[in-house]
Amino acid sequence: MVKSIKFWVTLMVTAFFAVTAANAQFKCGVTAEAGKKIMAQMQANRNEMRDFVYTRGAITYVPVRFFLVAKSDGSGRASERSGLQALCVLNDAYADQDIQFYLKEFKYINSTSIYSNPTSFSGSNAISGQMIYNAINIFVVHEMSEEGVLAYYQPEAGPNGNDWIVCLESHTGQSLVLPHEVGHFFSLNHTFYGWESTGGWDAAANGNPVGPTSPDGVPNELVNGTNCLNAGDGICDTPADYMFPNNSCAYTQNAKDPNGQLLSPDIHNYMNYVYGCGDYHFTDDQKTEIHGSLFSNPRNYIRPNYTPNLTQVGSAPTAISPQQNEVVSTYNSVKLEWTAVAGADRYFLELTNTGQRYIATTNSITLTDLLPNKSYLWKVLAYNEYSTCGLFSGQKIFKTGDQQLSDTSTIPEVENWSINPNPVRVGEPFFIKVNTTEAVQATVSITSITGRLVQEFPQTDFKAGESSFEIPTVDLSSGLYFVTLRTKKDFQTQRVSVIN
Numbered sequence: 001m002v003k004s005i006k007f008w009v010t011l012m013v014t015a016f017f018a019v020t021a022a023n024a025q026f027k028c029g030v031t032a033e034a035g036k037k038i039m040a041q042m043q044a045n046r047n048e049m050r051d052f053v054y055t056r057g058a059i060t061y062v063p064v065r066f067f068l069v070a071k072s073d074g075s076g077r078a079s080e081r082s083g084l085q086a087l088c089v090l091n092d093a094y095a096d097q098d099i100q101f102y103l104k105e106f107k108y109i110n111s112t113s114i115y116s117n118p119t120s121f122s123g124s125n126a127i128s129g130q131m132i133y134n135a136i137n138i139f140v141v142h143e144m145s146e147e148g149v150l151a152y153y154q155p156e157a158g159p160n161g162n163d164w165i166v167c168l169e170s171h172t173g174q175s176l177v178l179p180h181e182v183g184h185f186f187s188l189n190h191t192f193y194g195w196e197s198t199g200g201w202d203a204a205a206n207g208n209p210v211g212p213t214s215p216d217g218v219p220n221e222l223v224n225g226t227n228c229l230n231a232g233d234g235i236c237d238t239p240a241d242y243m244f245p246n247n248s249c250a251y252t253q254n255a256k257d258p259n260g261q262l263l264s265p266d267i268h269n270y271m272n273y274v275y276g277c278g279d280y281h282f283t284d285d286q287k288t289e290i291h292g293s294l295f296s297n298p299r300n301y302i303r304p305n306y307t308p309n310l311t312q313v314g315s316a317p318t319a320i321s322p323q324q325n326e327v328v329s330t331y332n333s334v335k336l337e338w339t340a341v342a343g344a345d346r347y348f349l350e351l352t353n354t355g356q357r358y359i360a361t362t363n364s365i366t367l368t369d370l371l372p373n374k375s376y377l378w379k380v381l382a383y384n385e386y387s388t389c390g391l392f393s394g395q396k397i398f399k400t401g402d403q404q405l406s407d408t409s410t411i412p413e414v415e416n417w418s419i420n421p422n423p424v425r426v427g428e429p430f431f432i433k434v435n436t437t438e439a440v441q442a443t444v445s446i447t448s449i450t451g452r453l454v455q456e457f458p459q460t461d462f463k464a465g466e467s468s469f470e471i472p473t474v475d476l477s478s479g480l481y482f483v484t485l486r487t488k489k490d491f492q493t494q495r496v497s498v499i500n
């Protein structure tokens with residue numbers, strides 16, 4: 001099982017680095033200042049977990065929630081795919097520690113300050129207001145406040161702290177970045193802790209040998225390991241490291257520790273910055289700290305004692321319908337269908353030329369938000385809450401016609417229906433008023449403008465004559481939504497606008 005994950009990750013990673021290895025850099029936003037809090041947490045864990053014995057072989061399943069952040073107007077949202085890729089690399093990186101991650105949920109939030117400036121005062125306040133302490137919370141954003149930063153962890157640990165991770169959408173699937181941030185989450189510091197504020201060791205600026213203290217005020221770790229518990233990263237089996245250029249896969253410097261001994265840093269360590277060289281690992285002592293953190297009190301909230309669906313989703317679906325180059329007569333009701341994949345209970349569908357995305361729970365979906373006379377390229381991948389490394393189906397193309405299905409069609413039992421108030425304010429309910437000729441059962445569903453189902457009220461009874469049905473909007477952010485009323489005979493859709 002683990003082997004097949006590794007295989008796919010290796011494939012993805014190989015493909016990725018073929019293009020980017022040459023000048024890729026990794027910079028993490030965890031500063032020496034944040035590192036102090038992480039260090040204090042590690043020391044607290046050491047105290048709390050002194051008598052803790054970890055039994056090998058029992059896998060701990062850790063829930064992860066991905067916040068797919070858009071600008072305040074709803075545009076530019078990170079893709080669900082970024083979360084699926086993140087889980088895939090995390091599960092590969094932590095498999096040998098009996099720690100596995102599964103998808104708790106995707107959350108869709110609109111906040112320009114989180115989207116483009118997450119460490120600003122308003123950005124971190126907005127993040128803080130979104131936190132739900134029952135999973136690791138990862139915010140997928142478009143830009144970082146500081147140039148070059150790909151991701152960061154915000155201490156402190158536990159539901160009274162901050163405890164979130166922010167990652168650029170472009171790097172969630174990278175094999176070093178999120179495993180590294182989750183390492184911080186589990187109380188690990190950089191192997192070069194104390195050198196974060198520099199651009200890395202430099203003989204002219206920092207001396208060779210270096211002095212006893214790092215530029216950020218941390219004791220410099222000695223090569224002979226005698227001060228390892230209280231110097232550098234505080235971990236004894238990671239060698240002394242004063243942060244070195246990370247654009248090469250080999251260490252070629254001649255830096256010396258305060259005793260004049262030559263350094264030999266661990267450049268393939270997950271908690272280092274060496275990007276694009278693969279072969280990453282945590283040391284045994286780091287793994288001990290990770291377990292100490294995972295099983296500590298502040299982390300009770302990520303151990304719900306739940307085992308996800310462990311079925312591996314191995315193969316890619318095959319797109320069936322519409323057929324290649326088919327012209328579908330309607331545009332506002334187009335059914336897409338593909339082969340079911342064993343083990344999958346979710347399908348991620350992407351219209352690649354428009355960026356529209358949908359999640360289906362079966363192997364078909366009816367799209368109601370397409371434009372007339374337009375070509376659409378589509379592909380689909382299968383997953384479940386735990387197995388998210390699947391590949392996309394081959395891409396197919398179809399074209400919509402100009403016929404409308406629902407707008408002109410009528411539901412025979414329904415004389416008319418309306419939405420009041422419209423627009424509705426965020427957090428306030430709206431009402432669907434229905435006039436029917438006979439008693440009828442209808443499913444009421446609310447979908448976002450991108451086709452995502454946000455609420456559904458199946459098999460709702462409407463008596464003959466006029467009746468009213470209340471829809472709460474507590475979970476809806478501002479924006480335009482489609483409300484669909486569907487009986488056995490037909491369906492109709494109207495728009496509702498939710499405003500601040």
Ligand SMILES: [Zn+2]
Binds near residue numbers: 029030181184190
């Ligand atoms: Zn870092």
